[in-house]
Amino acid sequence: MTPLLQFRIKITSSPPEEIIQAVLLNAQIQIQCPRRGYNAREKENLYELFGPPESWGQTLRNRLWANTSTTVNSFRGNVEAALPVACTFDFNVASARYLNGLEEGEIPLLFLFSGSVFYSGAGGRLQVTPISWNSECSWRMPIAVWRALMEQHYPNSAWFSLRRDVFDRLNAYKRQRRLLTWEEAIDELLEQNAAPSAERTEAMA
DSSP: OOOEEEEEEEEEOSSTTSEEEEEEEEEEEEEOGGGSOOOHHHHHHTHHHHOSGGGHHHHOOOEEEEEEEEEEOOEESEEEEEEEEEOOOBTTSHHHHHHHHOOSSEEEEEEEEEEEEEEEOGGGOEEEEEOOTTOEEEEEEEHHHHHHHHHHHSTTOOBOOOOHHHHHHHHHHHHHTTOSSHHHHHHHHHHHHHHHHHHHHHHHO
16 A cells, blocks of 8 residues: 555635636645755665765755645635645665655745636536646655654565566575575675775775
8 A cells, every 4th residue: 555645735716706616736845855955874864866965065955855736625715625646665766765865854836736626616517727837835844754754654664676687596595595684695785885985894904
């Protein structure tokens, strides 16, 4: 099951006495990456996305997080609605790598709305009007919210996909070494790679 965050949004009609029959609401959610600071470890974690920190003036830009939609039932005046956002933990997706690279603070989000509003016109006829293209709002979500959701669905774990040929080689290594889990295979390979590095460091000293 895909983890879901639900953002609560308030919709107000104008004039308030008018009955709104329904709203088809779409939202593009962007992460406003330049609108927050980053500590040293976060800068290191985000190197693959933005490059070295000295180039962030050119590379640090808003990133698309999600496109989502919801349907709002009939209301008068104002109503609250839930806007669902699926949260992937696939590190091939740039937004997941960005969110996983953050350690503290908040995530500046920009919601860009579109869609249609259905209401009763003169004589009770159903009318429809588009939501203005410049309808938007911003909100700062604590990174702890996203981390808690990932920990709930993927406790003490993470996952990523591999090319089939790389997977076949890793699987063959695991069989040859009679290893029981993928963690054991990857740990062994990492330890083998770390040993020569330690030897080179000692030689240089």
